[in-house]
Amino acid sequence: MELRTALEQRRMIRSFDGTPVDVTNLEELCAQALRAPSAGNSAGVYFIVGGVDRVHEYIEVATDPTWRERSRRIDGLARAGGVVLVASDPATYLSRYAAADKVSSGLSDRAAWQVPYWHTDAAMATMALLLLLEEEALQATLWGNFRHDEAVKEWAGIPPTWELFGTVLLGRGDGADHRSASLDRTTPTRAQRVLRVR
């Protein structure tokens, strides 16, 4: 598959058909995705992989009963064939940027980071994974991390000092998606969001 096709074709899918993903293959794809750039070659991003048998548990811990009762999407999401948590270890970045060749950056102090590179690296690796999934004819949705992250980390065995970036639910789409309201927003076009230095 052409890279441009993968990029154009990728959409967040929130209704899956229940086909289990091959966990070994998924782990290989995750390892490939970690070829993404990493600040200072810190390599502090981790993918934590679960197969189809972990999807229900994940949804249970990552959402609350009120949300599950009200959500139109819960059934389709619960038919995901696997789950990948994306997490990073900030301490890896702090110690990397305290090393002799980086210490002049001032970034050995956590408060100094205008952009926490551990999240930047996590985003880069996540996008690489989404493109690799597309190439494998799999589909996915990314859930950002804005609630229940401590419970999710504990459930997945992620050390408390690591930070959760987000979660990829993946599998084969069943075509029964409820269209996201986000897609109906009027936004500047992509071309309008490419600016020239003045």
Ligand SMILES: Cc1cc2nc3c(=O)[nH]c(=O)nc-3n(C[C@H](O)[C@H](O)[C@H](O)COP(=O)(O)O)c2cc1C
């Ligand atoms: C950081 C981030 C967080 C997101 N969080 C969620 C989420 O919690 N739930 C969800 O359904 N989609 C989530 N999305 C998916 C976006 O809604 C989606 O990418 C956007 O509407 C554009 O649609 P497309 O990816 O299909 O092109 C998230 C995307 C990003 C990049």
